[in-house]
Amino acid sequence: MDKLLFLCILSLPLVLALPFGEAAERHPRSAFRTGRSVVLATHGMVATTHPLAAQIGLEVLKRGGNAIDAAIATNAAMGLLEPMSCGIGGDLHALVWNAKDGKLYGLNASGRAPYRATRKLFAERGLKEIPQYGPLSWSVPGCVDGWDELLRRFGSMKLAELLAPSIQYAEDGAAVPETIARSWARAEADGRLALTPDFQKTYLPGGRAPKVGERFANPNLAKSYRAIAKGGRDAFYRGRIAKEIVAFSAKNGGLFELRDFEEHTSTWVNPVSTNYRGHDVWQLPPPTQGIAVLQMLNLLEGYDLKKMGPDSADWWHLFLEAKKLAYADRARHYADPEFVKVPVAELISLPYARERRKLIDPAHARTDLEAGDPKLSHSDTIYLCVVDKDGNCVSLIQSNYAGFGSGMVPGDLGFALQNRGTLFALDDKHANRLEPHKRPFHTIIPGMVTKDGKPSFVFGVMGGDMQPQGQVQVLVNMIDFGMDVQQAGEAPRLEHRGSATPTGIPAAKDGGLVVPEEGFPTKVLDELRRRGHRIGPAQQNGGGYQGILIDRKNGVLQGGSEARRDGCAVGY
Secondary structure (H helix, E strand, O other): OOOOOOOOOOOOOOOOOOOOOOOOOOHHHHHHHOOOOOOEEOOEEEEEEEEEHHHHHHHHHHHHOOHHHHHHHHHEEEEEEEEOOOOOOOEEEEEEEEEHHHHHHHHEOOOOOOOOOOHHHHHHOOOOOOOOOOOHHHOOOOOHHHHHHHHHHOOOOOOHHHHHHHHHHHHOOOOOOHHHHHHHHHHHHHHHHHHOHHHHHHHHHHOOOOOOOOOOOOOOHHHHHHEEEHHHHHHHOOOOOHHHHHHOOOOOOOOOHHHHHHHOOOEOOOEEEEEEOEEEEOOOOOEEEOHHHHHHHHHHOOHHHHHHHOOOHHHHHHHHHHHHHHHHHHHOOOOOOOOOOOHHHHHHHHHHHHHOOOOOOOOOOOOOEEEEOOHHHOOOOEEEEEOOOOOOOOEEEEEOOOOOOOOOOOOOOOOOOHHHHHHHHOOOOOOOOOOOOOOEEEEOOOOOEEEEEEEEEEEEOOOOOOOHHHHHHHHHHHHHOOOOOOOOOOOOEEEEOOOOOOOOOEEOOOOOOEEEEEOOHHHHHHHHHHHOOOOOOOOOEEEEEHHHHHHOOOOEEEEEOOOOOOOOEEOO
16 A cells, blocks of 8 residues: 655656646656656655665554654764765755744755865865865865754654665675776776775775675664764764774864864754746755856746757757856855854845846846855755655655765774865855864855745755756756656756856856757757857766645645666655
């Protein structure tokens, strides 16, 4: 009776009730053949980038746990199963809809720079930017404290119960799927990782990356999970784990001290939103880049995209120009609001969008806006979403930043430390400048949409710089073009990439680079090229989209999980 519903067969998608009401027409492209069908369920649903992790979360729901419990269990499993992308050495952000009080909550569970990390220190070492990898790229991992905050405020189960499945798989081993195996192989080919003894011991068993179908075990991670299961978050931030990380830091030239961990806290924040064609789209405020989604939507709402259609060069040109304008603001303003004034309300206001919209030329691409930082191209992140039988919803994103983070595993702890600190600027005048105990600018952004005061869509898109771009494309596909929850994420994407140098953020005099995916209409690319956009070779843009649509009319959950990754949506 309680059968798992998987996205594992090729079929034409069902013509479902439109996700956001009956306003959108189905354009011809909205009927294109997807690689997977929409998953349907009535009680609960989990979607993430590894089928085994999704099943672990679903089992929590079926045992009576809520969406928050399931999200933590799923995230813990992903730290074992997709270790290049996430883990307890990284950060976490989440949006939580609490059905009991009918409110949306935001959690910033990201870490801060070490107290010893100063711009003067880097200048004395002759560094003009923070290294992308190694001990100087570290910031305090926020994941475990994020689990603790979520569980204490909204959870219903014990942490030990939620970690138990991952501990078992860490000891016994789990088979490695195709996409994750490719990411592992890239890490093996990267000399900076292979030369790190602790990394080799943990993630290159037998001297190489595991291949597709081989089992990978991580008994050291099992030990760390057991310690956290027994001692809670303090086992990580005040116990043996913190002490081993600090000792490893001292041995390898890092800047960590025990007080960096002892004084770490997560922050509950008020989510921010804009209304796009009658739908409230929610994001976390800076230091994440979530408000770029809201800025882009505000700019695009001034145009009749529905009339243009999904294969229109006019729509894609407007998208690219809106992206450039939003990201120019991102480069200038987005930073830790505990250290600098970030004009969030002004940036996401409709009057500001009306003024900025005047800068869009429908016939020509702009080439005079700030491009952004090439470090932001990293896309090693996982996203998961959960909806339970009571209507609780979790949109959670968790990351090491680059593949296997800093490329360093502290001793026998079984996880890599993130390299999120590399995103600080060393420019004294930059809003995101490095300062002790400051949070860096963050790329990871969970998304949620509400309609008439209730959640209607829980979703996210992976891929560094691509995350806001991908979220906007998914929303426009659904709201304007009538695509279903699977088609909206699987449709071929465009990504605009800046052309900044590694040492700064200059103006993109060539307008940056537009990167299409395979299957993108050639006629659209030809017209974009004619309007002045520089078009690059086709390649995959981002990945890891997951979405759960709440169809209140029929009492059904609709799950989508794109074919760019190994994952799926499962429900009961």
